[in-house]
Amino acid sequence: MALDSDRRTLIAGLFVAGLAAGGAGGHGGRRARTPGIAITIDDFDLTDTPVLRGEDRDTAIRAALQRHQVKAAGFVAGKYVDEKLAPRVLRRWSDDGHILGNHSFSHRSFDAQQPDALMDDILKCEPLLSGYPGFRKLFRFPYLAEGKTAEARDGMRALLARHGYRNAPVTIDTSDWYIDNRLKARLQANAGSAIAPYRRFYLDHLWDRATFYDGLANALFGHSIDHTILLHHRLTTGLFLGDALAMFRARGWRLVDAEKAFASPVLRMQPNTLPAGQSLVWAAAKADGRFDKLLRYPGEDGDYEAPRMDALGL
Numbered sequence: 001m002a003l004d005s006d007r008r009t010l011i012a013g014l015f016v017a018g019l020a021a022g023g024a025g026g027h028g029g030r031r032a033r034t035p036g037i038a039i040t041i042d043d044f045d046l047t048d049t050p051v052l053r054g055e056d057r058d059t060a061i062r063a064a065l066q067r068h069q070v071k072a073a074g075f076v077a078g079k080y081v082d083e084k085l086a087p088r089v090l091r092r093w094s095d096d097g098h099i100l101g102n103h104s105f106s107h108r109s110f111d112a113q114q115p116d117a118l119m120d121d122i123l124k125c126e127p128l129l130s131g132y133p134g135f136r137k138l139f140r141f142p143y144l145a146e147g148k149t150a151e152a153r154d155g156m157r158a159l160l161a162r163h164g165y166r167n168a169p170v171t172i173d174t175s176d177w178y179i180d181n182r183l184k185a186r187l188q189a190n191a192g193s194a195i196a197p198y199r200r201f202y203l204d205h206l207w208d209r210a211t212f213y214d215g216l217a218n219a220l221f222g223h224s225i226d227h228t229i230l231l232h233h234r235l236t237t238g239l240f241l242g243d244a245l246a247m248f249r250a251r252g253w254r255l256v257d258a259e260k261a262f263a264s265p266v267l268r269m270q271p272n273t274l275p276a277g278q279s280l281v282w283a284a285a286k287a288d289g290r291f292d293k294l295l296r297y298p299g300e301d302g303d304y305e306a307p308r309m310d311a312l313g314l
Contacts, residue, residue, distance in 0.1 A: 035214045035224035036254040038261035039065065039072040039241070040170065041231050042103055042140060045080045046089060049235040050187035051195075057238035058089050062096055064242035068249070072098045073258035074233070075140035075168065078105030078125035086128075094134030099258050101138035101168050102126060109145045111275065115155035119163065138168035138262065144230075146277035153276040169267055169280035172213045172229040174206060178302030180234040182314055195239065197314055202240050203247055205305065210248070213281045216291065220284055226254075226261040227281075 041061065046054030065072050074093050080086065094100055105125040110118050122139055129135045139160060146167070147153030160167060183198045210229065217225045231237050249255060261267065271283040278286075278299045285291040296304075 033223045033225075034252060034254055035210075035217075036226035036256035036261065037172070037210065037248050038226060038228045038256045038258040039070065039231065039245075040075065040140070040168070040228050040258060041072060041233050041237060042075045042077075043080060043107070044074060044076045044086070044089070044103075044233045046082075046085050046233070049184055050191065052235060052238050055085060055089065057235060058092070058233070060238040061233070061241055062092060062098075064245060065098070066096070067242060068245040068255055070245070070255040071096075071257040071259065073101055073136075073138070073168065073228075073262070074098060075101045075103035075138075076125070076129060077103040077107040077142070078128050079107060081125075081128045090129070090132055094132035098134055099136050099138065099262075100129050100132050100134040101136055101140055102129060102165070103140050104142055107142045109143045110141055110152070110156065111143075111145045111148050115147075115152060115159050118156060119159045122160075122165070123163070136259075137163075137165045139165045140168045140170075141277060144170060144173065144277045144279070145275070148275045150272075150274060153272075153274070157270060166262075166268075167270075168262060169228065169269075170230040171217070171225065171227040171267070171279055171281045172210050173279040173282070173300040174209050174230055175300045175302055175305050176202065176205070176230075176236055177232050177234060178305050179205060179309075180232070180236040181302070182309055184235055186314070197312065198236070199240050199243065201309065201312065201314055202236055203243060206244055207247065207251070209300065210253075213279055216281045216285050216294070219291070220281070220288060221266070225266050225281075226256045226264055228258065228261050228267070 046058065048054050049057065052060065090100060102122055102125050104118065104121045106121050147156055179198065179202050186193045214224055214227065245255060267280065269280060269284060271287040273283045273286045282295060282299045286295055
């Protein structure tokens with residue numbers, strides 16, 4: 001969803017203020033770094049979809065990453081790991097040099113569980129992944145929900161650390177899943193429907209959200225960062241990931257390996273917000289206290305995209 005004019009004006013002002021503060025705060029007047037972007041893909045639901053079967057979709061995703069010579073991170077929900085297709089797909093991801101991370105077995109929101117229950121679910125997923133060289137003890141919270149209370153949030157952080165896991169945060173959140181749902185519904189109703197308008201909307205959406213969260217990062221830190229963008233193993237990713245990578249590169253962003261992005265100290269931040277979660281940049285801005293006019297909750301949702309897609313007939 002495009003920002004309205006008031007929010008665009010405010011984020012532009014914060015961007016400038018952030019650069020000035022960064023120069024005065026120990027950055028030595030250094031110009032803002034060029035933003036980087038690492039691809040992270042959640043769920044690994046390999047169900048067949050219109051246009052592409054699950055395995056073909058995965059082949060297309062990995063081919064796009066290979067063309068652009070970038071290594072991604074896949075966060076796998078154990079309930080999707082069947083005994084036939086998933087091991088072939090996960091082996092290929094690992095052999096290609098991509099990270100395999102844990103997205104829990106059941107993919108339930110932490111907000112509906114206790115910390116011990118979620119940790120048990122994470123450990124239930126681990127044996128499905130630990131045999132691959134690409135496996136890392138990185139955990140992505142389903143729905144980016146990290147706890148509604150301080151007790152739950154802090155208890156989960158302690159359990160992850162005790163079991164050798166790190167949170168694998170998102171800095172650029174998206175509603176790609178919603179665009180995907182709309183595209184699949186259209187193709188199921190009419191297999192001959194044009195895909196190009198959905199491609200345009202998808203690319204515009206990713207760019208809008210990326211520049212929004214990067215603007216927040218500049219305002220917070222005085223410079224751009226190496227971002228992690230949240231996408232899903234869905235038809236839109238299979239069809240349009242290569243276009244998205246080309247778009248970011250053409251517009252001056254660096255394509256960054258996921259392992260490099262996760263090594264950044266910024267991605268180890270643990271903002272003390274409640275409810276905990278959302279984009280890490282969103283959470284840091286919420287904790288800062290200066291950005292409330294910019295921060296909707298949740299940060300991303302299909303309800304924000306529906307009016308424009310309706311208007312466009314998508």
